[in-house]
Amino acid sequence: MLTLQSDAVLLDHHASDWRDALNQAGQALMEGGLAREGYRDALFEREQQASTWLGNGIVIPHGTQKSREHVLATGVRLLQFPQGVEWHDGNRVHLIITIAAQSDEHLDILRQLTHVLDREGVSEKLARADDAEEVVRLLSKAPVTARLDGDTIVQGVPARSALELTAAAAARLEQLGCVDRRFVADILAQQAISLGQQLWLVRSATGVTQPALGLALPQAHVDGVAGIFCLAESGNAHDVLLDRLVKVLEEGKGEELARLGRDALLARLSGESASAETVRVRVRNAHGLHARPAKQLVQVARAQGMPVRVRLAEGGNEAVSAASLTKVIGLGARRGQMLIFSAEGAGAREAVEAMAEALRGGLGEEVTPLGETSDARPSRNRQTPREPVVAPAADTPLTAVPASPGMAIAPVFVMRPPEFHYEETASDREVQKTRLGEAIKEAEQQLEEMIRAAGGEVAEILSMHEEMLGDPELREAAYEAINEGKSAEGGWWRAIDVAARAQEALADRLLAERAADLRDVGRRVLGNLCGVKMPDPPTHPYILVTDDVGPSDVARLDTSRVRGILTARGGATSHSAILARALGIPAVVGAGEAIMALENGIDMILDGERGRVIPAPDPERRARTELSIREREIREREAFEVRFEPAVTLDGHRVEVAANLGNTAHAADAVERGAEAVGLLRTEFVFMAHPQAPDLDTQIVEYRQAFDALGPDRALVARTLDVGGDKPLDYWPVPAEDNPFLGLRGIRLALTRPDVLETQIRALLMAAGDRPLRVMFPMVKDVEEFHAGKAIFDRVQAEVKASDVQLGVMIEIPSCALLAPSLAEHVDFFSIGTNDLTQYTLAIDRGHSRLSAQADGLHPAVLRLIQMTVEAAHAKGRWVGVCGELGSDPQAIGVLMGLGVDELSVSSRQIPLVKQRIRSLNLEDSRALALRALACPTAVEVRAMLESLT
Known part of the structure; x- marks a missing residue:
């Protein structure tokens, strides 16, 4: 880091x-x-x-x-x-x-x-x-908050001496992870310092990981000792604890601490006087004490005519002035938490009761009993009953969609979706429009700050969010709803919901999942209107579990703490998955609603390569996983050090390892990670970035950027424009289709506009010059479609005369694989897109929330199609690459190599590991492995067989 x-x-x-x-x-x-x-x-x-x-x-x-x-x-x-x-x-x-x-x-x-x-x-x-x-x-980061809570206090210690009490206090801080054994050893070697009133103090800064104040109180009387404080020092972070301790001593009632219950004891150490009037009341506001109810609470406190203090009952938080808005908001009080109000003097009881009554009344918000549940989604602002969800069983693997590689084991932090409560209607139209405009402006400022602090793909995607906010049609739709009587919140969310639902209706998962980005933008503005923020994650390492995570949520993640991401919804092509891969965070998505019932704090194993999670693993499984993680870290480090060396098996067989790119700007990074070529350049990014079809010069500039990064010897495999009904372009409308996945797309659509295809091919050939270029057509079903595209290619090549160019097809339709022998007569190469080939072969949408985990490229039917393709190609001296996700699957690499694949094209981050994996294999063994995989009846049995050999 x-x-x-x-x-x-x-x-x-x-x-x-x-x-x-x-x-x-x-x-x-x-x-x-x-x-x-x-x-x-x-x-x-x-x-x-x-x-x-x-x-x-x-x-x-x-x-x-x-x-x-x-x-x-x-x-x-x-x-x-x-x-x-x-x-x-x-x-x-x-x-x-x-x-x-x-x-x-x-x-x-x-x-x-x-x-x-x-x-x-x-x-x-x-x-x-x-x-x-x-x-x-x-x-450096702000100092860590010093710890003093119920867990740092040990009552009823069966000690007979001050030393035993000291040991108990220090041991408790060690158990909590605040200190290590060096601290305990240093403390036990000290003489305690008398604070008076039979209270003593020991302190040390040795071995402290978090400043904290422990307290050990004896079960029975110990001569001259009512209690021993144990202070773990760190910088000046512990000063606030000492100040609070001094206040207790100034009251002259230190000896009474040993006789108090834990809550009362924490109250004294939190700054409450022993003579203070107190009242306890739970927060019932849906979003806790956010700005709006906090402001009303502060106004009630200021009206009392005496100082009123408030603190959270949980932990040993210091009581703060209830008349300070920043202090009250700083408590971070959430729904269900207990607040304790305190005041002293004449009228104190009435003052704290007034505070409690105001909080019970909701502080201007409608509140519900804590026992009730609410769906409270932004798109449906009313309470609806929900069926109880049962959490996945302990130590039982749950399979979902692998979204970002890597393994992790850490406690779970379940981030429940925020609840937005607001009035659906309003009569003051102009006021509502002003409120919405201010909320959108605030959201733009928030995104600008995040973009400045982000960089890379995170900044690029957040910039897209900023553009969404500036969409005049979105704002006009919200204003229309307000004119019809909606509130700012109701009008804005209706506009967002309509636009997102339209996006979700698209058959293409890549575009449909952009609806998540739109909702993410919508929630940001809605949060500004309602004063709602997401809950703060823990300070220790954790695995984030959430319904779905928006790109702005990913951008805010502290990668030093987030060990993995698990979502109930989403697909491997969503922006959140893309960003998780960009940040190097293991992620599994589409695991289903049951994960939201997981208990915070339980340990979980997350495997982003296999798309598998295991809550509450048993000790044996955990130990195996920890060993696997350590081994992976070593492999990654070793693989990166030799990333520029070729991928050659133990018996001397070489496999080329290339990079999949969605943008030419990433070519240099791919080379730096050891890419020997670009095995797939998705050229549609050039077309989607412009309001009209990019001209020849624009395309040449874009493609040349990749060639320049690759240098004179590395080849570039460019897929021609792959859009259609599932990936529409504004300037190239396509009639609505019942199933765009099986409709006018890829080479089929390109052939309806041969001028566009010709311009693209010309740009690729001119940008290449004398550098190696491989052009392939997508969605080819048979040789007839290939020849139609080849006729255009041949005509342009005769004019440009690029010196090193090949023409091939992408194998992603089963018919193309079945007809590979006839195609091999005419093409220069095949590139197998295992993602689409798998979903077409198995008739499973790889983005389907329930079925996507079954869309496994290691299914024997898919492997047999790969085998047929390779055999047909090699019979005619053609080479075959794999450019789908299967190429970076550690279990699949040996099988693909055994089937005879010549090239693997994977994401840039995976290149070093894929190369290293190939170097550990033997070609003959891989061939035997492939035959065993082909003989299995299901993908599950293929995986089981491969796992049994590792």
Whole structure:
């Protein structure tokens, strides 16, 4: 993980203007061996697109997506400008943090920096700092909250001496993970310090992972000892605990602590006086004490004429002023949690009762009894009964859709969908339109901040969300609904819901799943209108379990804690899955609603390669998984070190490993990860990025970017335009079809507009020049369709005369595989798209929420079609590649190699591991393995057979 280090800090710089400062930043990267000259130019290009001002005197200049080819190594340089520099956007800058990133490693630093933006005076401190370590310290994350709660208190200890009490307090902090054995050893070697009132204190900073205050109270009287406090120190984070302890001692009732119950004891340590009047009441608001009810609660507190304090009953949180809006919101009180109000003096009882009554009344919101449940989805703002959902059984594998490779084991954190309660109708139309406009503007600002802090594919997709927000048709649809009597919330969600449902109706999963992006945008605005936020995840490592996760949710994930993602809905092509792969987070999607009933905190095994999760694994299975994870980490590290070496089996057989690309901008990254070619370039990205068909020059520029990154020897396999009824283009309307998957798409559609196909082929040939180009037609069913496309290709090639070009077809329709012998007479190569070939062969939509897990490319029927294709191709001297997800499946690689596949094309991140897997295999053994797989009756038995051999 990329982190801020003191040796990257360069102090006391001076600049005449922002250009001079930025030039110095680029020079620092080059002198540090992190980037070439071209990257400095890219820093200026990025600033032309948008200012990289972050806040608090900090800018974070970094290159553009295409400039990654100039990055030699990932790293940062921090340049301090004590006198400040006026940036081009008018802000004053004291620190430039310039980033050279080969992929998305810089996200860790950007997320870290967001924690310092709200700290007052940081900008001035950064300007005055005369030590590199001080700069790093100022930029580090906010201190961890010191722990004091019911678990850190040990009552009724059967101790006969102060030493035994000390041991009990220290041992409890060790059990909670706040300290390690070194802390315990240091504490036991100390003499306790008397605090008076028969209370004692031991303290140490050795072996502390989280500052905390423990307390051990004896079961029976111990001479001169009513209790021993055990303090785990860390920086100054523990100071707040000491201050609270001092307040207790000032009351002169320390000896009484041992006689109090745990709740009363925590109340004293939380700042409540022993003479205070208190009242306890649960929060029943659907979304807890968010801004709107908190504001009303504060107004009630201010009307009491005396100080009223409030705290959460759970834990040992300090009581805060109920008259402070920021303090009340800072409690983070959720529905069902208990609040304790306290006040002292004449009228205190009436004051706390008034607070309790106001909270019971909902603070301006309609509240329901805590025993009731509510669907409360944004699209249906009313309570509806739900059938109880049973969680998956413990230690039982649950199979779903693999979305991002990798394995993890960690506690579960179930993020339940937020509930949005609002009035569906309103009469003040203009007020509602104003509210909606402000909420949309706030959402745009939120996305802009996230985009600045993100980068890579995360920023690209969030930019698309920003464009959705600016869609005038969406806003007009909401305004129409408001004119009809809807509230801002009701009108906005109706517009979102209608648009999302239309998107979901598309047969193409890639486009249909974009509805999730639209709903994600909609919820962001709705959240601003209702004051609703998602619950905060735990501070320890966890596996996120959620109904569906939007791209903005993924972008906010702290990758240092999130070990994996499991969703009830979604598919492998959704943006959330794409982003999980981009961030390197293992993910399994489409697991069904039952996972939402999982209990928070239970351990889970998540296997993103096999699409399998196992809640509450038994010790033996857990141990096996932990060993597998450690072995995988070693394999990944070793594989990356030799990523540029060819993939040659133990008995000398070479298999080419190429990259699947959805954009030419990613070609350089693929080469850096060891790609020997591009095995699939999905060219439709060029067509979808323009409001009309891109002309010849536009396409040449796009394709040439990939060729330049690949160099003179690596081949590029480009699939011609693959759109149709399932993937429509605005400027190329297609009549509605009952089943677009089986309709006018791929080569069939392209042949209806031969001018478009001809322009694309010409652009590819001209961009290639004398570099190796392989062109293939998608969705070919037989030789007749191939010849129709080949006639256009031959005519253009006769004019352009590209020197190294081949023409092939993509095997994704069973008829094409069955007719491979006739096709092999005419093509130069086959590339097998196992994703579509599997779903067409098995008649299972690979994005289907219930059936997708059965759409397994290792099904014997699919393997037999692959075998037929390879045999037909090799009989005519043609080569065969695989460009579907099966090519990166560790279990499938040996089988595919045994079937005779010559090339595997996989996602860029998988290239090193796929190469390393091939190097561990023997061709003859793989051939025997393939025969055994072909003899199995089902995919399940193929998998079982392969697992038994590992």
